[in-house]
Amino acid sequence: MQAARLHEYTDDMTEGLAIDNVNRPEVTGGSDVIVEVEGAGWCQTDNHIIEGMWTEYVPQDLPLTLGHENAGTVVETGDGVDIVSEGDPVICHPVQTCGTCRPCRLGETMYCENDAFNGLTTDGGFAEYLHTSERSVIPLPSDVEPIDIAPHADAGITAYHAVKKAAAELNPGDHAVVVGVGGLGHIGLQCLSAMSAARITAVDLKESALDLATGYGADHVVNPSEDDVRAEIDGITDGTGAAQVLDFVGEDVTTAYAPDITAAGGDHHIIGYGGHIHEPAQALVNGEFSFVGNIVGRYAELQELVALVEQGDVDLHTSRYDLGDVNTVAEKLEHGEIDGRAVITP
Amino acid sequence: MQAARLHEYTDDMTEGLAIDNVNRPEVTGGSDVIVEVEGAGWCQTDNHIIEGMWTEYVPQDLPLTLGHENAGTVVETGDGVDIVSEGDPVICHPVQTCGTCRPCRLGETMYCENDAFNGLTTDGGFAEYLHTSERSVIPLPSDVEPIDIAPHADAGITAYHAVKKAAAELNPGDHAVVVGVGGLGHIGLQCLSAMSAARITAVDLKESALDLATGYGADHVVNPSEDDVRAEIDGITDGTGAAQVLDFVGEDVTTAYAPDITAAGGDHHIIGYGGHIHEPAQALVNGEFSFVGNIVGRYAELQELVALVEQGDVDLHTSRYDLGDVNTVAEKLEHGEIDGRAVITP
Amino acid sequence: MQAARLHEYTDDMTEGLAIDNVNRPEVTGGSDVIVEVEGAGWCQTDNHIIEGMWTEYVPQDLPLTLGHENAGTVVETGDGVDIVSEGDPVICHPVQTCGTCRPCRLGETMYCENDAFNGLTTDGGFAEYLHTSERSVIPLPSDVEPIDIAPHADAGITAYHAVKKAAAELNPGDHAVVVGVGGLGHIGLQCLSAMSAARITAVDLKESALDLATGYGADHVVNPSEDDVRAEIDGITDGTGAAQVLDFVGEDVTTAYAPDITAAGGDHHIIGYGGHIHEPAQALVNGEFSFVGNIVGRYAELQELVALVEQGDVDLHTSRYDLGDVNTVAEKLEHGEIDGRAVITP
Amino acid sequence: MQAARLHEYTDDMTEGLAIDNVNRPEVTGGSDVIVEVEGAGWCQTDNHIIEGMWTEYVPQDLPLTLGHENAGTVVETGDGVDIVSEGDPVICHPVQTCGTCRPCRLGETMYCENDAFNGLTTDGGFAEYLHTSERSVIPLPSDVEPIDIAPHADAGITAYHAVKKAAAELNPGDHAVVVGVGGLGHIGLQCLSAMSAARITAVDLKESALDLATGYGADHVVNPSEDDVRAEIDGITDGTGAAQVLDFVGEDVTTAYAPDITAAGGDHHIIGYGGHIHEPAQALVNGEFSFVGNIVGRYAELQELVALVEQGDVDLHTSRYDLGDVNTVAEKLEHGEIDGRAVITP
């Protein structure tokens, strides 16, 4: 089968991946599931992996088939598999877990001590077939197409995971800020609208993104190229600040908003991760705010997001590309030229 | 009456405060309470105030009587005061609150929108008498001496407040790390022992502090001058990391422990605040840990801490000084020469 | 001024209250607030008070002016009052609290140890003027009329309070059941829609109530006179049961649904209170569900509900009556002939 | 091998079980684990099963080997088993779970949709060998003997599970009541002491149980045969009531304490289950307390309890009996003649 693989780290996105001919994966264990990939979302993280930005954090053997946002149809299952069978449409949680370590027992599957991450530490879904397990697939409702939902496997649950934490802290009358209404942010904004009654302000440099935000339930929008974000939030919140800030950008300039726009006792959620946090400890003490790290959502959260999608609470804006176009997609994303989420259709 | 007042910011602790003769405060409003100060704890924050380190964060008019950790005996009350009367021994929460703003309504008295902070934004307790209100005093149990409990008014509830948040996240079998077993840390360690069944590792550069920690319930101790903190925590926790880290130091070197010693999903609590946080956003994403800011505990938490003290769960190690010795105390603290907590006895 | 007062407990609603001439209340304490009542909601609880059903639970001196759901305009304030002044439109939380007991410090104002409850333990708002305090009034947004919002002072926050607890436990994909879509239930249903993404089933004997429920966001409706509630919920939830049940009826027949329709780990909230709970302890053990008591919401929750009303998230269906019509209203309510919420306009 | 089996429901405990010769269980699936039983706790629930009291709640085929509190040594494992191997000492969680249903994904293993319960719905451990799975065994620390820890597999985690919920709601200064200091209660009391700083009152009819309670950290004890429980709790808590009540008895007389001894906002936990709850809905509304159901603790909670045992925080008082003595044990328990927990040693 054909697979888009990384052979060498590079900053040149035009030649990041190669289309290789490799063996089709097969069932070898009782809980194995083989999925014919119909859609595989391309993600900013894929660019970061190509650049070698994850080598410091996880073990990685090259060549590696990238692609961690996968959905498709089950074509083969191990003999111990109960929850899906051949022909079932599924979305694939990117992490394959053991089920028996302490984190798995707690339902905190993202902390599994024996995990493999599709397209990051094991072969992913920029290929015709994906090798995964019963522990990582979720059957799709009948009216949801794999190709339309694929990016939710990572972009979606990452946004959902952070929003779920934020929503738990938000009361009616409180304010939330969504920084960055791009691939993740536009999902997060919709989840926040569905799951809380807080007032929402969206911050983005693009007017088109802010228009989208208004359509998805933002009560206020701020464009940092035109207005001072700190002053705007101060005005909107009557000096109190935002109880929850969801930073889908994570650059130095956005993490630096925290002490000025976050309410006392509030959280600045780090979801995007291009930059750094630089802050005096005293700022966190005086304002009693937190920088809250957010990893990909857990398996059960992907079930919850699928429920939101099924209910019509979350739209996903996508554009489709052939497997052979992966480097074009990477290059376009680098220059902000992808409209919505790019989905590879192997 | 005599009061130790700050007239000018300075880095020279030998001449920080002057002993002035000022008018004794009097009741002017219905909820006013005048307390004859018996004990007033001296705090690292007093040194920071003298250095001008708080001018950026709060409004401050000089001259100002410092002293925010006060306890004593009620000598006069406004006619609307119900909960105390003349002769009652009390501990004074450092923050005087309005009771009617939204944070006060929620019990989050530290976020009061109309507050005054003893010894920081209004005159404090390094003086014979303190002007405070019914909203800020807590009657003491009969067997607790004001002079012995005074530092709990800030040092105590700051430690308690952070520990309460940490304890809520700790299960038996989990690990917690207490960084710094000084004035706040030794209180925090005892609260943690009383309020959770987690295993505790104490980290300090002084062997005497580590001995104290062992006596107060630490299961392990680590001296960074002898052993590598990261490796030790890794070994003690079997590679998982500590679910909760309480950083009573807050220097660059201690905040930098976070990504290496904090378990996935865990918190690094910022309580001490001399230094900075410098961390790539990606570290918080990959490890899903948070930097959690911690301000002084709220009024109801001081009630809870008084209950712990009454039960004998929290010892406080103090040494006593005359009002005229304030600059000596400041200077000694700067050089780490104060044994336990210094209490001024005006 | 005129006031509708209870002189004697009776089961005959046609003669429950008398219209008396009494003195207009005046400011006597620094935090007093006198409100000219514009709207005062009539509540099932008023009927219960007339019947003497609350004498076992609270102290009550007759004659007593009833009316605990009040809104109007401030006409006089004590000299310590900061948050409102003459001419301000306000809604009145029914409980007047002390602000200094432990529950008040925690923000749990409904548990105040020194409280008075309008129209239940002290004179209420079925009168031209109401004596209350700064601790119990909330200024209204400019576009909200006192007469339209009055019933939220009790009916609204009681529903909101229970829904807030329920919403905190509900994830997307979970199911909630609202039993009884009357005065409280129709508010609770709207709050639930605004604050969670759960699927909602409404249960009521009236088709008109079920139609209303559908308009307010119910995904399913069940009429117990036509279908078996247990079987319907079982089918709708695929055998799992409802994670949260909000019982606005509280009769024997509805509390008995709990073991059969509540999911493992779920809650059956008791809000209505005409009947009893009769259940073997083993049922609660086997199904691990809880019967959760719900009192009127606290002050801060009324602020949150006012925010929901201001945002347009909660409609209130009312009909208006003169002060002289109180007994007619009581009698009509007894026979289920009140459409929406009756508001007395003194 | 020999197994103690139930052939027919009966109220006569002298002939409840028969010692039968049956086939030794063998590994048939990849995750199977066969344990040689060293200790199997006898539980009040075993008497209830013999009486047929569980037929209404779970499917049960006779003959059935009882015994759900098992520990021993692994003698055989399926080829997919990673976490234990032959020779490992283990404690067996009584529930065998699927690992892939929604509750299992959430870590709520007690709500598994495809579970089997040792000694209740599948053969248990009153036998020489037990057939279980990798999902249900926990390796023991080297210094813990299987025979000493066996009852924790049910009695222990049931007590722990309820206490964990209660401890999460308890602050220093709050009061908790433990009703019944028997097999479960004496474990619960120790867990509560280790996990919270609340003040504890123990209630029991036996003076020996109350003496034990004092040794395990109870601050007060009340014997209902001598003193009025309601009046005592009122006095001890200064009229506030107990924030958390742990009812390990669950008889009509103990569930009826709830409205009088539970603080506003508090919980009456149902753990024991002989009797009924009979309460007007209005009592739950007025006092805003809850009746909280409690099932057996989940797998991860048994890990936490094993940690408490390893730390020396929880003693277990046991007496040992041969497999042939099962009916003697049942009969003695019926008459309150078992001292501590009876452990069968097959």
Ligand SMILES: [Zn+2]
């Ligand atoms: Zn991605």
Ligand SMILES: [Zn+2]
């Ligand atoms: Zn795992």
Ligand SMILES: [Zn+2]
């Ligand atoms: Zn201090």
Ligand SMILES: [Zn+2]
């Ligand atoms: Zn305030």
Ligand SMILES: [Zn+2]
């Ligand atoms: Zn830096």
Ligand SMILES: [Zn+2]
């Ligand atoms: Zn009402």
Ligand SMILES: [Zn+2]
């Ligand atoms: Zn109060």
Ligand SMILES: [Zn+2]
């Ligand atoms: Zn009954």
Ligand SMILES: [Zn+2]
């Ligand atoms: Zn048992």
Ligand SMILES: [Zn+2]
């Ligand atoms: Zn399961």
